[in-house]
Amino acid sequence: MQKGLQLYFTTVLSLVTSLDLSGNNLSGEIPEELTKLRMPQNIGAIGQLESLDLSENNLSGRIPSSISALNFLSHLNLSYNDFSGRIPSGSQLGTFTDPSIYAGNPRLCGPPLSEKCPDDAASEIPTEASQEEDADEDEYGIIWFFVGWAPGFVVGFWGFIGTVMIDRRRRIRYIQFLDMICSWFLHR
DSSP states (O other): OOBBBOOOSOOOGGGGOOOOTSSSOOSOOOOOTTSSTTTTTTTOOOOOOEEEEEOSSSSEEOOOGGGGGGGOOOEOOSSSEEEEEEEOOGGGGGGGOOOGGTTTTTEEEESSSSSOOOOHHHSOOOOOHHHHHHHHHHHHHHHHHHHHHHHIIIIOOOOOOHHHHHHHHHHHHHHHHHHHHHHHHHHO
């Protein structure tokens, strides 16, 4: 039953747009028999899926990375299960920033949750060498900005001002050119 219509699906999975199995006391990994797909690896094969609610079950294991292939997914709720590991990232999953859709899964980690994954800790500890390297890059970036900016300003600004303001003929032509452009815009 969806949106007041009772729909029956047999083998035409491309027509399925909503899947709500919340509160069914399902346990273990996401069953392979579900929708006759090999799940959890192939959940992305339900290409038109817009809503997926597997909340309040006892599902375990990792959230399949193929879930990021669900390009039309606009509602997701995987809360209160026993999922573990890093929350997959990718195209559509990046739009789900509400941590409550993963609530009640104490062994999940990664964005949008505040819990960092164990393998994140090693990659986030800055070493002394990397900090020095970052400082050097910042210092050289500022220097090269001014090295490029100063001559550009001098040549661009003073080159224009010098040629237009010093030479009377060029100044008159420039003012006539501006007048012609203004007249063209006003008469359009």
